[in-house]
Amino acid sequence: MQLLKDRILKDGVVKPGNVLKVDSFLNHQMDIAFINELGKEFKARFASQPITKILTIEASGIGIACIAAQYFHVPVVFAKKAQSINLDGEMYTSKIESFTHKKVYDVIISKKFLTPEDHVLIIDDFLANGCALIGLIDIVNKSGAVLEGAGIVIEKGFQSGGQRIRDMGVHLESLAIIDHMTDSEVCFR
């Protein structure tokens, strides 16, 4: 998606450790008009799928998922990363490892909100090693819902997640795929 690539080139900042900071428009400060354009693009790429629910994971996926959901006219469910006293009853859980935070945590979704009748589109901001996405896919599979696909804003194509997800047969759409990056350059696939 050219608008996204242009914005990454303009406002993205590469940091040591293969970190791409897009916190001025995507995941700390959020440019809502721009994110609406991402939402429209996700709708265009999954227009023929009978999506009933958008699934994401806290925290930085939530805003993107909510804006995108307006084009699908479906609810959002966001997976939580830690047990809370507000989450009781039956829950689906999966363990995932965070690249950003360098720790393992449980990802949790109430069973009430994913059923075998659901057709699920997963949306998230980044795909790197794929652990978060694989955890969400695991939960969708446990619920009996149909996984219609996954929409990612930025895929780090030089990490293994995208290949792993595609090898699973998942319909994966990444709006920008970065093949490699240096301090001075971001190269897209």
Added chain:
Amino acid sequence: MQLLKDRILKDGVVKPGNVLKVDSFLNHQMDIAFINELGKEFKARFASQPITKILTIEASGIGIACIAAQYFHVPVVFAKKAQSINLDGEMYTSKIESFTHKKVYDVIISKKFLTPEDHVLIIDDFLANGCALIGLIDIVNKSGAVLEGAGIVIEKGFQSGGQRIRDMGVHLESLAIIDHMTDSEVCFR
């Protein structure tokens, strides 16, 4: 706001410990069309303020803030709850205590995204003892930005937060205020 009160009465569930679960429409599964109505109501209540930025805190405030921001045509900034390797540079921090998670944590915002030129509306899903909101207000004050007000979806009027915030002179708008609740009843102010 009658639409919200009706929805709480229909789908809210009271749990022991003064917990009101609204996770079927507000903060786990999110009814985006409904949340758009909340966004319009926030715009109506702060129509005369020159808002330049909406501030919220991860995780459950983010979606509501993003939907509401569409009616204000301004960016959202969400405060983060833990130090991450993606958050470097100069940051504003404030310590807050979570009623839900029963722990103390740092709330962090990059200094780049709050400046003395900003006129800030804080948006969050719940106001109970007010600690999260007071932490955000503390950060707005540190930044030199103008605090134009705070918009809350559900205020627990039987806890002290609302009174503390109003006593600080903050323009606080809660779309529903619960005066008391029992297992069988939710009473609004």
